Amino acid sequence: MEAAIAQRFQYPSWVDWREFERKLPRGSLRYPQRAKEEKRFRGLALAHLQPERRNRSLSSELSCSADNSSALLEAGSVYPFDEDLILKRKAEEVKPYLNGRSMYLVGMMGSGKTTVGKLMSKALGYSFLDCDTLIEEAMNGTSVAEIFEHHGEGFFRGKETDALKKLSSMYQVVVSTGGGAVIRPINWKYMHKGISIWLDVPLEALAHRIAAVGTNSRPLLHDESGDAYTVALKRLSTIWDERSEAYTNANARVSLENIAVKRGYKDVSDLTPTEIAIEAFEQVLSFIENEETMEIPDGDL
Ligand SMILES: Nc1ncnc2c1ncn2[C@@H]1O[C@H](COP(=O)(O)OP(=O)(O)OP(=O)(O)O)[C@@H](O)[C@H]1O
């Protein structure tokens, strides 16, 4: 007999209180004054899902807690998760607060900046640009590996800064930056024109991904000797020691380990790129929320 598995999820979310106002038992959830004015508040959404075999759906209860009070918001049936739809909804939630600002994905080689960045740009209706590709185009199609080989890393870093400078004047773009873009302070000046998001992936997972596709296009990891996973892990560890602090300059951090724990997954490799993109939008919302809190009201100036 198939065991019925109940799942509970907790996630911070924006709630538009007008949607639920009439359904709430009186006094069960009090909103801060600011939430009333803004017509939404940030609370902890608790979802309890129980499979229902009769109609192949999940019975659901969604409750919300904030400021030590909680309330059942909705109960009903839901049909299996549509990750793409959730991503689209998250993008729609974030977009009005971006005011057209671009997003810069930073992270180690193989962290998924291109894969996740493309999903985010599509969901937002933004363009997607890859910084390494822009450098290659500016060099008449010379590949990154060839630029390293013929001109050296210093020359490449100069071209990378030129590309980021150009990108910083653009709006509504999701940018996948090169893994080393974080090391030059001047690059942060350009990336801070938009919102930067660090994809924080454990080194072992990166080494697995890189070993699977090979290191030909990644000159800093390329080495003919030894088994690909071990070589990649060793090189990534050295690079990580030099750069880990620089990644913390990003406005938002997407930790794959944290998402996996939240979802109850054993391994970060169980996470899909869409789940990671959803979390990236969540973290951007948190950043924007803090940004708004930090703003000094006009009257105090
Ligand atoms: N969530 C994921 N799970 C498993 N594999 C992934 C995931 N995201 C990306 N990958 C795979 O990892 C490899 C690297 O991904 P991607 O090119 O998106 O990373 P990147 O950060 O842009 O890399 P680089 O900076 O080196 O160009 C690709 O083969 C991709 O298919």
Ligand SMILES: O=C(O)C1=C[C@@H](O)[C@@H](O)[C@H](O)C1
């Ligand atoms: O991590 C790095 O330093 C690099 C990452 C790649 O995206 C390329 O920008 C280049 O191979 C250097």
